[in-house]
Amino acid sequence: MLGRLAGAVVAACSILLGASPTLAKPDKTECIVGAKPGGGFDLTCRLLGGTLQAANLIDRPMSYTYMEGGVGATAYNHIIGTRPGDPGAIVAVSTGSALLLAQKKFGAHDENAVRWVGALGAEFGSVIVAPDSPHKTLKDLVEGIKANPSEFSVAGGGAVGSQDWMKAALIFRAAGQDPKKMRYIALEGGGPVVTNILGGHVKIGSSDIAEFLPHHKSGKVRVLAVMSSERLTGDAKDIPTAKEQGYDILWTVWRGLYIGPKVSDADYNWWVEIVEKLSKTPEFRKEQESRGLYPFPSFGKTFADHVKADVARFKVLAQEAGLIK
Amino acid sequence: MSLDYLWTGFAVALTPGNLLFALAGCFLGTLIGALPAIGPINGIALMLPIAYTMKLPPESCMILLAAIYYGAEYGGRISSILINVPGDAGAVMTAVDGYPLARQGRGAEALTMSALSSFVGGILAVIGLTFFAPLLGLFAVKFGPAEYVALMVFAFATLASMVGAEPVKTIIGCLIGLLLTTIGLDPTSGAYRFTFDQPEMHDGLEFIIIVIGLFSISEILLMLEHKITGTLKPIPIGKGFPSWSDIKACWWPTIRSSVSGFIIGVLPGTGASVASAVAYTTEKRLLDKGTFGKGDMRGLAAPEAANNAAAGGAFVPMLTLGVPGSGTTAVMLGALLLYNITPGPQLFTEKPEIAGGLIASMYIGNIMLLIMNIPMVRIFVKMLQVPSTWLIPTILLLSILGVYTAYSSVMSVLLMIGIGVFGWALRKLGFDMAPIILGFVLGKVLETNLRNALALSGGEISILFQSTISNMFWAMAVLIVLIPWWLSRRAK
Numbered sequence: 058m059l060g061r062l063a064g065a066v067v068a069a070c071s072i073l074l075g076a077s078p079t080l081a082k083p084d085k086t087e088c089i090v091g092a093k094p095g096g097g098f099d100l101t102c103r104l105l106g107g108t109l110q111a112a113n114l115i116d117r118p119m120s121y122t123y124m125e126g127g128v129g130a131t132a133y134n135h136i137i138g139t140r141p142g143d144p145g146a147i148v149a150v151s152t153g154s155a156l157l158l159a160q161k162k163f164g165a166h167d168e169n170a171v172r173w174v175g176a177l178g179a180e181f182g183s184v185i186v187a188p189d190s191p192h193k194t195l196k197d198l199v200e201g202i203k204a205n206p207s208e209f210s211v212a213g214g215g216a217v218g219s220q221d222w223m224k225a226a227l228i229f230r231a232a233g234q235d236p237k238k239m240r241y242i243a244l245e246g247g248g249p250v251v252t253n254i255l256g257g258h259v260k261i262g263s264s265d266i267a268e269f270l271p272h273h274k275s276g277k278v279r280v281l282a283v284m285s286s287e288r289l290t291g292d293a294k295d296i297p298t299a300k301e302q303g304y305d306i307l308w309t310v311w312r313g314l315y316i317g318p319k320v321s322d323a324d325y326n327w328w329v330e331i332v333e334k335l336s337k338t339p340e341f342r343k344e345q346e347s348r349g350l351y352p353f354p355s356f357g358k359t360f361a362d363h364v365k366a367d368v369a370r371f372k373v374l375a376q377e378a379g380l381i382k
Numbered sequence: 383m384s385l386d387y388l389w390t391g392f393a394v395a396l397t398p399g400n401l402l403f404a405l406a407g408c409f410l411g412t413l414i415g416a417l418p419a420i421g422p423i424n425g426i427a428l429m430l431p432i433a434y435t436m437k438l439p440p441e442s443c444m445i446l447l448a449a450i451y452y453g454a455e456y457g458g459r460i461s462s463i464l465i466n467v468p469g470d471a472g473a474v475m476t477a478v479d480g481y482p483l484a485r486q487g488r489g490a491e492a493l494t495m496s497a498l499s500s501f502v503g504g505i506l507a508v509i510g511l512t513f514f515a516p517l518l519g520l521f522a523v524k525f526g527p528a529e530y531v532a533l534m535v536f537a538f539a540t541l542a543s544m545v546g547a548e549p550v551k552t553i554i555g556c557l558i559g560l561l562l563t564t565i566g567l568d569p570t571s572g573a574y575r576f577t578f579d580q581p582e583m584h585d586g587l588e589f590i591i592i593v594i595g596l597f598s599i600s601e602i603l604l605m606l607e608h609k610i611t612g613t614l615k616p617i618p619i620g621k622g623f624p625s626w627s628d629i630k631a632c633w634w635p636t637i638r639s640s641v642s643g644f645i646i647g648v649l650p651g652t653g654a655s656v657a658s659a660v661a662y663t664t665e666k667r668l669l670d671k672g673t674f675g676k677g678d679m680r681g682l683a684a685p686e687a688a689n690n691a692a693a694g695g696a697f698v699p700m701l702t703l704g705v706p707g708s709g710t711t712a713v714m715l716g717a718l719l720l721y722n723i724t725p726g727p728q729l730f731t732e733k734p735e736i737a738g739g740l741i742a743s744m745y746i747g748n749i750m751l752l753i754m755n756i757p758m759v760r761i762f763v764k765m766l767q768v769p770s771t772w773l774i775p776t777i778l779l780l781s782i783l784g785v786y787t788a789y790s791s792v793m794s795v796l797l798m799i800g801i802g803v804f805g806w807a808l809r810k811l812g813f814d815m816a817p818i819i820l821g822f823v824l825g826k827v828l829e830t831n832l833r834n835a836l837a838l839s840g841g842e843i844s845i846l847f848q849s850t851i852s853n854m855f856w857a858m859a860v861l862i863v864l865i866p867w868w869l870s871r872r873a874k
Contacts, residue, residue, distance in 0.1 A: 093720060093721075093722055094437075094721070094722070095721055095722035095723075096722050122790075125585060125789075126581050126582050126583075126584050126585050127567070127574075127581050127584030127585060130581040130584055131581040131582055131584070133581075134581050162572075162574070163581075164579070164581050207840060210837075210838050215572075216567065216568065216569055216570055216571060216572030217570060217571050217572050218571075218572040219572060240837055240838055240840060241837060242527060242834035242837055242838060243569055243570045243572075243830065243833075243834060244830075244834075245569075245724055246722075246724055248724055248726060248728055248732075249724060249726060251728070252522075252523060252726055252727060252728065253526065255523045256523040256524055256525065256526055257526075258526030258527065258838070259838070380572075
């Protein structure tokens with residue numbers, strides 16, 4: 058009660074004083090997680106809510122709503138259909154959602170239907186083989202695939218057309234092969250990918266670097282490449298990128314946020330500024346790193362352009378792979 | 383083999399909060415087991431959304447749910463012995479000798495003896511689980527898609543030949559589960575099936591909704607059909623403690639039944655009810671000189687040891703392979719998946735707080751249960767007399783609250799009620815609900831792995847018969863169907 062009163066007073070004061078004409082601060086904030094607790098969307102929302110609160114950028118704790126369904130599709134349709142103008146409701150989103158948008162698996166709306174706020178960080182795709190594999194570099198692997206494509210079975214943590222499938226498809230394409238002919242098994246998440254490499258059931262594992270790094274360090278698997286544009290820092294600093302091995306294979310898994318299409322410019326600008334400001338605080342950097350995310354500064358229009366460019370790129374990839382017509 | 387995970391587990395299980403969850407689970411489990419209306423699967427199904435909404439950490443949630451499961455195997459015997467109505471499916475055989483004992487005025491002895499044999503069965507199973515699960519975990523890496531297909535076929539064969547009196551209805555139940563599991567994202571191609579373009583349906587039917595609908599709502603409807611006839615009248619317990627000669631006579635039947643119960647529990651698809659039936663018939667064949675069925679302590683000890691051992695054994699494939707050993711562990715597997723935790727060989731090394739915490743809590747829980755079920759058993763006997771005019775609204779309220787808080791949508795509640803009515807109709811026709819839920823859970827594993835195996839081989843079906851492990855499961859699948867048929871033919 059007191060908190061609500063205080064919030065109302067603060068809101069009233071800011072209106073009276075006209076502190077900032079283009080910025081409006083929503084009275085209460087809610088982060089919508091388009092999945093079960095514990096996944097990447099949940100991580101995004103908790104990173105946002107926790108650090109905003111710690112930095113005193115919001116007055117009341119952010120609340121979290123779980124709205125499971127179709128890698129965020131339920132949440133996307135909910136925001137557009139039911140709460141398009143709610144200034145306090147922000148939704149977690151990732152590259153996976155962009156991929157589904159490109160494949161028209163996100164319902165009736167396209168990537169222009171919401172307002173893209175910004176990114177909180179990124180992970181990167183990665184590819185592994187067994188530690189006793191004769192393929193020591195990405196070049197070895199690509200040459201091997203060229204010579205005998207049907208020998209190279211792949212395991213990934215998602216169905217055909219998912220991010221893990223796309224990453225493997227990029228490698229097969231680099232070897233001049235048709236990704237459609239790839240022998241690919243779909244598993245649930247990165248853990249089973251490692252298990253299938255350990256058991257020798259597949260030759261190649263495809264997932265994110267954070268998933269593979271602990272197993273790489275303990276020698277259970279060998280990471281051949283990370284799909285980032287530059288070398289990563291920290292534990293992953295010795296792992297070569299695909300780019301430096303001569304292949305133009307990039308896979309950035311950004312984690313970001315959007316709000317409803319009818320939210321006012323003032324509220325939209327508030328969110329963009331606050332997220333940008335937040336991402337520069339040392340506390341945020343620390344929290345980001347502890348969650349296995351790398352910095353990915355992209356806010357407001359830059360971020361919106363990035364998302365739209367990704368969707369366009371994924372459309373081309375999906376078309377080439379025969380996933381959409 | 384390292385038992386480090388167990389020490390980590392004890393550190394987790396011995397925190398005050400988790401001790402409290404184990405205690406609460408044991409108490410609720412005994413009560414749920416004792417009440418004839420609801421069994422462990424309903425109890426867990428009701429508690430799961432509540433635990434999940436309370437944002438319990440996964441290990442605490444598992445400790446609570448598991449304690450309800452094995453607690454119910456203790457509690458089931460109380461109503462079997464005192465009112466000749468089994469409290470849950472695993473306690474059906476307990477009534478055969480337990481009720482006559484109570485009528486002879488030896489109710490107290492029977493309750494104590496069965497609690498002791500439950501404890502022995504429970505503890506032996508946890509010891510088995512402690513050593514066997516990580517061993518199987520090492521072995522589980524060898525399980526690729528083809529091996530999983532063979533294992534699933536074996537599971538379905540076991541289910542069809544051992545569960546339920548009518549195999550055809552069991553098979554139809556499985557098929558209904560298989561059909562329901564095809565709704566939502568196609569796990570291999572990523573296409574949406576039967577979703578009618580509704581994003582809410584993209585991930586398929588929610589597990590909790592199906593479980594609560596099938597088990598709780600249909601149970602309520604069944605209970606409503608019967609006239610409310612006041613309270614149940616248990617036979618007075620009396621006084622007394624089993625004699626030393628009784629305990630000695632029950633020793634070997636208890637050990638034998640614990641071992642066979644554990645093994646049957648480990649087999650995917652079968653659980654406590656099959657284990658206790660097998661244990662009882664085995665002991666009857668070995669020992670009966672006309673006393674079984676008329677109040678023989680050994681006929682009471684055997685099924686009680688077996689159903690508790692089976693409850694422990696059912697965790698082995700669930701934790702190491704992600705394949706539930708029984709209907710109740712299928713619900714627990716669903717709980718782990720809700721937390722985004724995929725069980726498998728890595729569970730013991732990467733999440734020792736969950737696998738270890740769960741197993742360690744089972745040692746503690748069995749000791750708690752022994753105390754609850756011998757000196758404190760009279761409390762539960764009192765609670766048996768709760769009239770159904772209280773019980774039915776409570777269950778209904780918990781079901782609706784649970785589903786609504788977990789998904790915050792009225793649609794989910796309506797869907798749950800619809801599924802409940804469907805389940806009630808099936809139960810009226812003599813169908814068992816457990817095969818449906820097992821079909822739902824195992825079906826996804828079977829489909830994904832079959833398609834993955836065929837993707838690996840480029841469509842060659844021979845990949846399913848290439849490894850020793852798969853061939854062993856194929857052989858076992860054939861045997862488990864043929865042996866009962868051959869036995870029944872020989873008996874004629």
